[in-house]
Amino acid sequence: MTRKDRDDELARELRAHMEMEADELFEQGLPPDAARNAARRSFGSPALAMERTREMWGWNSLDSVLRNLRFALRRARKSPGFTATVAVVIALAVGVTTAIFALIDVAFFKPLPYPEPDRLAYISMSFETAGRAALEQVLTGAQWETLRDNATLVDPAVYSEWTAGVNCGAGDRAFFVQQQRVGADFFRVLGVLPAFGRSFTREEDSENGPRAVVLSDSLRRRVFGTSPDVVGQKLLLRGEPYTVVGVMPAGFRSGVNVDLWTPLKPSIRGEGEGSNYQAMIRLKPGVSIAGATGELNTISRALPAPRPARDGTVWVPNFKLQPLLEGRTSDLRKPLLLLLGAVLTVLLIGAINVGGLLLARQSGRAAELATRMALGASRGQVFRDVLLDSMVLVAIGGALAVPLAFGALDGLRWLNDKMFGLVDSAAIDGRALSVGLACTLGAGLIAGILPAWQSVTRKRRTFPLGLLVAGQMALVLPLLVGAGLLGRTFLTLWNIEGGFDPENLVIARISLQDARYDAAEKVRRLFREGITRIQAVPGVEGAAAGLTVPFERQLNQGVRVGAQPVPGERWRSTNLVYATPSYLGTLRIPLLRGRGLQESDTETTEKVAVVNATFVRRFLDGRDAVGEFIRLGGKEPVRIVGVSGGTAQRNTERGAPLEFEPVAYIPVTQMTSFAMVHQWFSPAWIVRSRMQPEVLSRQLESVMQTLDPMLPLSKFTTPVEIKGKTLGMQRLLVSLLGVLSGLGLMLCVLGVYGLVASSVAERTREIGIRMALGASVPGVIQKAMRPGLLWALTGVAAGVPLLYLGRTVLAGLIHGVSAVDPLTYGIVAGVLLVAVGAASLLPALTLTRLDPAVTLRN
Amino acid sequence: MDKPDNERVELMQGTLDMMVLQTLLFGPCHGHAIAKSIQRTSEEAFLVEHGSLYPALHRLERQGWVTTKWDKAPGKNREVKYYLLTPSGKKQLVAVQNKWTQLVAAIGKVMRPV
Numbered sequence: 001m002t003r004k005d006r007d008d009e010l011a012r013e014l015r016a017h018m019e020m021e022a023d024e025l026f027e028q029g030l031p032p033d034a035a036r037n038a039a040r041r042s043f044g045s046p047a048l049a050m051e052r053t054r055e056m057w058g059w060n061s062l063d064s065v066l067r068n069l070r071f072a073l074r075r076a077r078k079s080p081g082f083t084a085t086v087a088v089v090i091a092l093a094v095g096v097t098t099a100i101f102a103l104i105d106v107a108f109f110k111p112l113p114y115p116e117p118d119r120l121a122y123i124s125m126s127f128e129t130a131g132r133a134a135l136e137q138v139l140t141g142a143q144w145e146t147l148r149d150n151a152t153l154v155d156p157a158v159y160s161e162w163t164a165g166v167n168c169g170a171g172d173r174a175f176f177v178q179q180q181r182v183g184a185d186f187f188r189v190l191g192v193l194p195a196f197g198r199s200f201t202r203e204e205d206s207e208n209g210p211r212a213v214v215l216s217d218s219l220r221r222r223v224f225g226t227s228p229d230v231v232g233q234k235l236l237l238r239g240e241p242y243t244v245v246g247v248m249p250a251g252f253r254s255g256v257n258v259d260l261w262t263p264l265k266p267s268i269r270g271e272g273e274g275s276n277y278q279a280m281i282r283l284k285p286g287v288s289i290a291g292a293t294g295e296l297n298t299i300s301r302a303l304p305a306p307r308p309a310r311d312g313t314v315w316v317p318n319f320k321l322q323p324l325l326e327g328r329t330s331d332l333r334k335p336l337l338l339l340l341g342a343v344l345t346v347l348l349i350g351a352i353n354v355g356g357l358l359l360a361r362q363s364g365r366a367a368e369l370a371t372r373m374a375l376g377a378s379r380g381q382v383f384r385d386v387l388l389d390s391m392v393l394v395a396i397g398g399a400l401a402v403p404l405a406f407g408a409l410d411g412l413r414w415l416n417d418k419m420f421g422l423v424d425s426a427a428i429d430g431r432a433l434s435v436g437l438a439c440t441l442g443a444g445l446i447a448g449i450l451p452a453w454q455s456v457t458r459k460r461r462t463f464p465l466g467l468l469v470a471g472q473m474a475l476v477l478p479l480l481v482g483a484g485l486l487g488r489t490f491l492t493l494w495n496i497e498g499g500f501d502p503e504n505l506v507i508a509r510i511s512l513q514d515a516r517y518d519a520a521e522k523v524r525r526l527f528r529e530g531i532t533r534i535q536a537v538p539g540v541e542g543a544a545a546g547l548t549v550p551f552e553r554q555l556n557q558g559v560r561v562g563a564q565p566v567p568g569e570r571w572r573s574t575n576l577v578y579a580t581p582s583y584l585g586t587l588r589i590p591l592l593r594g595r596g597l598q599e600s601d602t603e604t605t606e607k608v609a610v611v612n613a614t615f616v617r618r619f620l621d622g623r624d625a626v627g628e629f630i631r632l633g634g635k636e637p638v639r640i641v642g643v644s645g646g647t648a649q650r651n652t653e654r655g656a657p658l659e660f661e662p663v664a665y666i667p668v669t670q671m672t673s674f675a676m677v678h679q680w681f682s683p684a685w686i687v688r689s690r691m692q693p694e695v696l697s698r699q700l701e702s703v704m705q706t707l708d709p710m711l712p713l714s715k716f717t718t719p720v721e722i723k724g725k726t727l728g729m730q731r732l733l734v735s736l737l738g739v740l741s742g743l744g745l746m747l748c749v750l751g752v753y754g755l756v757a758s759s760v761a762e763r764t765r766e767i768g769i770r771m772a773l774g775a776s777v778p779g780v781i782q783k784a785m786r787p788g789l790l791w792a793l794t795g796v797a798a799g800v801p802l803l804y805l806g807r808t809v810l811a812g813l814i815h816g817v818s819a820v821d822p823l824t825y826g827i828v829a830g831v832l833l834v835a836v837g838a839a840s841l842l843p844a845l846t847l848t849r850l851d852p853a854v855t856l857r858n
Numbered sequence: 859m860d861k862p863d864n865e866r867v868e869l870m871q872g873t874l875d876m877m878v879l880q881t882l883l884f885g886p887c888h889g890h891a892i893a894k895s896i897q898r899t900s901e902e903a904f905l906v907e908h909g910s911l912y913p914a915l916h917r918l919e920r921q922g923w924v925t926t927k928w929d930k931a932p933g934k935n936r937e938v939k940y941y942l943l944t945p946s947g948k949k950q951l952v953a954v955q956n957k958w959t960q961l962v963a964a965i966g967k968v969m970r971p972v
Contacts (some may be wrong), residue, residue: 020890052910
């Protein structure tokens, strides 16, 4: 039986029933017409009976949902402005949430693209002393060997996280590529073997072993095209011939952007003396994390000597395991969670706002809903329909959010360029879209529940509307304070002068990781001749070369004060910059005492250094440093000949990302070995000129061509760009949080506006009467503004506890500013007051145009 | 003939189904007759509304406790839908009757005047 048949039959049955009733009444003596009417009256609503009976058969709910969906869509079309407002609000919030979830997914949940990624972990060194612990993700050569020689439950691999740009020659072509150095077991432990060829042998991974290289698939294509015979081919890396032994599969990533891998050749000497290695492990089959941790604790006892701590105790070293995914994304987790929290807050504000809009619109539908209830619609049905209305409006926004999410992810990519390695692997996929859908449904429910409830009760309307405004204000408060604190942090860091003159400076890097520049004398000559030729270019005011420039990360170097070793003396950590004599002058770093580096400082004269003011303050107690001796790494004492002003550097340790750090400048002529530092750093040409940067960079390129055609210059950059890169995460956070809190504030303003406008509209008559009776216009306006101001301030007060929550999220992300920075709070309070005041005043101002006479007549 | 509203008793949930089954025990009946019969037997204590009766009838049909057939009403030139008790409907009636008797007895004990 089809449902149409059943419906017809039911109608027939009911009709027959009614007729029989009429017959009976007729037989009792009523005239036919009266009998029929009485029967119909006693019958009640046949439609209702049919409806209820239909529900018995279960068709009704789906049917009515579909029908009501059509109505809801029609209503949405009828008020395009309203629909568009809601859709835009929801689309923005859901779209950004989806994009940020795509990042969160990669950082927290998605397994890494290696076989059995749960069995992979990083090895960190934890140093423990009375109640304190410090964790470092770096190992020395000796620590690595202890691990390698004793571990039985885990399969360890050593590598260097540090990648370097190097020159790669293939035939007559040259490429600037990113190189990473890895141990022989690296690929095997990760579980991904080369697609062609093999990975490194032990022999290749030992000192003086054959020079071998493994290529990424994309570099293979760039260099060799589609030719399959790649293994065994020769490449020139840093001017030395290397044999290609393998090619990794397409899409393989070792965590950083890398074009080729070479053997690490780990050692306990050279770079292995310092903490310059990273290690990871794979649990052997059947071994648990706990089991491996137990073994590692035992092995740790065999580690080389503990370090003395400042308070006389010792730091006891211990191997620690950290899941690979967690370790790889540890510095991104906090910012991402902050962003997710912010965007969800905006979504919640948006949903509440839509709820308010629906509620306000509801008053216009009151008559319609009352009629439907009178005609027999049940409360449940009305409730459902109103909820459906909200769902439909929000769903339109949700649909728009999909393209927006793709755009937002691209935007995030653009905003942070290389900083999040993980953005590359993030995608708006099924998982992200499901989260978007869940957000949309949640927003629809939150937005619709109050209007739906309101539609079936008969309470006054202003109460929930005001409550909604208060709720939004409470939520926006931590958002604004957070954005304010991050903004202040960014500005504080951005306004750091740096201690030099960043105007009219151009910086170009050259990779000297090149066999032809292994000899120190060649490096010195390159710099000497290069600077002479650059200075000869018309318009160039100064030229210098140095290992690094301010605002970027510097070379760390152990330093001890005094010419002779003293028992119990401590290594301190400074930054080391080798420089040409023109370095300080070109950068315009002021010389405070003594002299600068000079041409007369050569490899044969006394070793000298210029240290900066931060160095003097931190290591020499601020006394006159000129004439004092320090030892940098080696035993040979170095005389301090001058003190320069401090400069701001990129700080990768805890604390602010840009800070004044101690620096020792030494003459490039007195560097004995460049091999190690050039593996990590590409030195910089620094040129001061008022020329257009494009013109200048062309000039410099041709100069370098005459100097050494095989030495390509990397992109030209400026100190401001370097600073921007150093503060990239801060910039990203402040711009995103700024946009989000602005959006949240806008929604709140809309809410307050709506509240005051609707209360004014509702009370126009009453106000008109008051004014006719002599109430003053300012007084009336003040009164009309009151609900807006009161509810908004109540909300702000309610939001204060949320600030504590926000503080824990922000800890570690704000620098140079107190978490209770009065200026930030003052600005936020001012912005809120102005916004809320304006939002309350504008609708109240319509009262000035109110003509009491007209109002009374109406 | 109608009782004033305040002497009417609200139907307890589920009792209408039971009374419909009981009514059909005496033979096939159409909706109108069922309603009248319940009203009459209860001495007008229950007013069976159509909005409740037909959902109940269709509920019983869906459960398989009654079947239906269209037939001429006696002495009228009109087809009406008759409801017939099925064997499983009879079993259901016995079951609910037992339950009902227990319920009434139990409530009676509690509500005995002191």
